[in-house]
Each structure stands twice: as structure tokens, then as C-alpha cells.
Amino acid sequence: MSVLLTSVLVFALAACSGPTKSDDGKLTIGLALGTLNNPFFVSMAKGVKEAAKKYNAEVLVEGADYDLAKQTKQIEDFITKNVDLILLNAADSKGIAGAVQQAKAAGIPIVAIDVAAEGGVDATVTSDNYQCGVLAGQYIAKRLNGKGNIIVIDGPPVTSIMDRVQGFKDAIKNSNIKIVAQQNGEAVRDKAQTVAENVLQAHPKGTVNAVFGINDPTALGVATAAQQANRNDFFIVGVDGAPDAVTALKEKKLFAATVAQYPAEMVKTAVDAGIKLVKGQKVDKVIKVPVKLITQENVNQYKGW
Template sequence: MKRTVKPSFMILSLLMFIILSACATGANTQNTSAGSTDAAKKVRIGLTVPTLSNPFFVAMSKGAQEAASKFNAEVITVSADQDLAKQTAQIEDFITKKVDLILLSPFDSKGIAAAVAQAKAANIPVIAVDGFAEGGINTVVMSDNVMAGTLAGEYLAKRLNGKGQIVIMDGPPVSAVTDRIKGFEEVMKKYPEIKVISKQNGEGNREKALSVMENILQANKKIDAVFAINDPEGVGIKIAAEQAGRGGEFFIVGVDGAPDAVTALKEKKAFAATSAQFPNEMVVKAVELGLQIKEGKSIDSKVLIPVELITQENVEQYRGW
């Protein structure tokens, strides 16, 4: 006997099929949308550094690429070529491009204040890296530069047995430099028999420090040690001493842990030690903090990255940049 399907049962089955299909389609649509949103939320970051002729800032740019990969971000890195006006224009360009975050390694901590204020007015977080900047930054990520100067000073004083004639090679007007000088000079106060016979500005680069050191060598017949605020200056000082035939007269202590300093340390000549920084780690940390700011989280106003003293004795164990 042929069975007859009741109309009510057919209608109910059809309704259930439509409901289940709609649910499945809705779930698929939601997942697709979520994926598209994640792809579209790629963070754009602008990084401006004083100069890419210094290996320290090259290492910083490498850290930016590491951060870009880690956090699915796009990083635009530019060099100010030690020009305040150029760095100001670069920040203004980042604002025009509507980047999500600006990382600033300042060439002039005070001079860059107006550009930082413009970014703040545009609601773009600004994180200073390797030096404080005025104008309203959200935070600063830097090496413990006072510690860097302190370690260098303690090494120098111990090697001199607390007495001698020394030179200080200063640098650009940024907080990183002034903090290194502060840490170093605090140590020197404990050693009244260590005399600073010259303190001049090497502008943070090899060529200038070499030229300045040539003049210092001509004016001073006896030098026992030199503290340089960064390794490019330290290498320039070493070259000046060797060219003057005085390469074995004094030793040099720098700051950075740069590749050129590592090479000089391994020579076991005038370049004796450096307080090593980790610029790539600074930038990765700065990006991490910037993303926290974008999420509305509160962060510390200053984050310090520890430094390590690298000498001729332990340079083989140093991980470098």
C-alpha cells in the first residue's frame, strides 16, 4: 500500500532545513569577517633615528623589522642625518600618513618638542627610544645610561688605581648622553686624584672625535685614559692616538657594544672596555608598549634596559648586536 505524507510534516521539515542552513551560513560569514578585520588592522609604525651611519641605529632598525614580524606591523624607518629640521619634517610626514605609532630616537631632546606636540594633537602615541624627548611623549624606552656611565667610570678608576689624568669626550645634547656623563662623573667624585684635563664634544661620531682628539693630544703630553660617550667616538680616539704614535699611552672606555668596538677589543690594544647596550631590544619593547597604549592600557613613564660591561677579557662571550 502506498503511504501518503501529511502536508504538515513536509512543511515542518522544510522549515527546519531553512533554519539550519541559515545558522551554518551565518557562522561562516562571521568567521570570514573576523579574518578580514584582523588583516585590515595591521599597525603602521614610523621610526626616525638620528643617523643610519651609526651601527647602533642600524641595529635599532633591525629591531624594528623584528618587531614588525612579531606583531604583524609595518615599520617605516627614516634617518634624520643629525638634522633637527629633518627629523621634525619626518614626524610631520608620519602624521600626514596617519601612522598608528611613532618611535622617536631624538637627535635633539628639546628641539623636537614641537613635532612631538603635533603628533600628540593628532592622537598618535609617541614613544621615545634611547633618549627622552620633550613635547608630551607617552613613554621612553632606553638603556640605563646612568648605569652605563657608572660601569665605565668604575672600570676606569680601578684600572688607574685611583689616580691619573683623563679626558672626557662628550656628545650631542640628548638625555642618553647627559645620563652617561652623570654616571661617570659621580664615580669620579670618589677619586680626587683622577684629574679631568679636557672635556670636549665629539658629537657622537668617529670623524669629529678623531679631529677633537688630535687637538687634545697636541695640548697634553700625558694622558692616562679617555671616556667616550659612545663607541664611534672611542674608535675615532683610538685612530687619533695611533696616528700620533701614542697608541700605547692610554686606554679608552666607551659605551654601546658596537661591532667596531668588539673588533677593537679583540685587538687587545688601546680600546679597553665598553658599556654595551641592546638597541634591538629597545625597539621591540617600544612597539610592545605602543600596542598596549593603543589598547587603552596604562604603562610606565620610563622603561630602562640594563647594560653590560664588555672588556678585552670577556668580549668572546658577548652576544653583540
């Protein structure tokens, strides 16, 4: 075989494999998010780029709009591009297992972030989501003196949301508080608002004392639905500590509390763990980032994202 033909074949194989690293040898990190239609994940996307600077790494960020097929394709694209590390915020904790297995088969370390993912991820970095639910439940139980009717607006089937709901239910189980409705608001503000409008119509004034939204967009959607229905007979608790939630808390209206997470800190922790994996080092299988209850009373001391 001639030298020229050999060179052509080598070039063709390299082109088919997709880019592995930039020309200057930088590592490449792929961040697959459930959605970018949420300030929480926007903060996470910014945080990963800041964290990557420490390692002189490049970052590819994708949002899946909670579409499992779309996220699977995004991970497959990361694999084709031969990224060095994948950070995964699963759109579906169970459904994404096949894509995780593909990444593992390709030899790419993969770290689940914010929610767990099946398929054999190397590590999971998350808020203490169970504690998020516990803090929200304890706040509602205390404010209602252990008695009342509440609505839960939950979301997609991912571990973070399921853990929050379980923590919430565990926190109120020994009280006389009753969940009179629980529906999926898809963790998106406008969809949660529509769900809340229907639920509130089915539960007229005086029959509901509080609403728990599994994230701040959900809780804020409920607040908008309540405002449009001229309802002020209950209070609302969310999870995230998002900028819009801070604004709502300072207004001292229906939005009473949120359990703050720290998305930028979470993703920076995930990058640190992932780089160790790339280097062949061991990391803890589960790394939890603490959370904190933020109320109308202490919101001015909260630094936010």
C-alpha cells in the same frame, strides 16, 4: 548633491589625508632615529622590523643625521601619513618638543627610545645610561688606582649622553682622577677623530691616562687618532658594545672596555609598549634595559648585537 559628486569629494579628502594603513589593514609604525650613520641605530632599525612582524605591522624608518629641523620634518611626514605609532630617538631632547606635541595633537601615541624627549611622550624606553657612565667610570678608576688625568669626548645634547657623562663624573668624584679636557665629538667616528687629534696635540705624551668616549664610534675615533699620532700612553673606554668595538677589544690594544647596550631589545620593548598604547592600555612611563661592562678579558663571552 549628486552621488557622483559626493564620491569625488570623499575620494579627494582621503587622498589629501595621506595613507592611514595599508590596503590589508596593517598598522603602521614610524621610527625616527637621530642618525643611521651608526651600527647601533642600524641594529635598532633591523630590530623594529622584526618586532613589527609579531603585530603584522609595517614600518617606516628615517634617520635625521642629528639635524633637528630634518627630524621635525620627518615626524610631520609621519603625522601626514597618519601612522599608528611613532618611536622617537630624538636628535635634540628639548628641541624636538614641538614635533612631539604635533603628534600628540594628532592622536598618535609616541614612545621615546634610547633618549628622553620633551613635549609629552607617552613612554620612554632606554638603556640605563646613567649606569653606563658609572660602569665606565668605575672601570677607569679601578684601573688607574683612583689617580690620573682623563679626557672625555661627549656628544649631542640628548639625555642618554648627558646621563652617561653625569654617571661617569659621579663614579670618579671621590677619587684623585681629573678631567683635563671635555669636548663634543658629535657621537660620530670621523668627527670624534678630528676632535681627538686636536685634544691630544694639546695634551702630549705622559699627560693623559685614559679617554672616555660616550659611544663606541667616538671611542674608535679616538683610537684612530691615537694610532696616527703614535700614542699608546693611555687606554680608551666606550659605550655600546658595537661589532667594531668587539673587534678592537680582541686586538688587546688601546681600546680597553665598552659598556654594552642592547639596541634590538630596546626597540622591541618600545614596540610592545607602543602597541599597548595604540590599544588604549597603560604602560610604565620609563622602561630601562640593563647594560653590561665588556672588557678585553670577557669579550669572548659577549654575544653582541
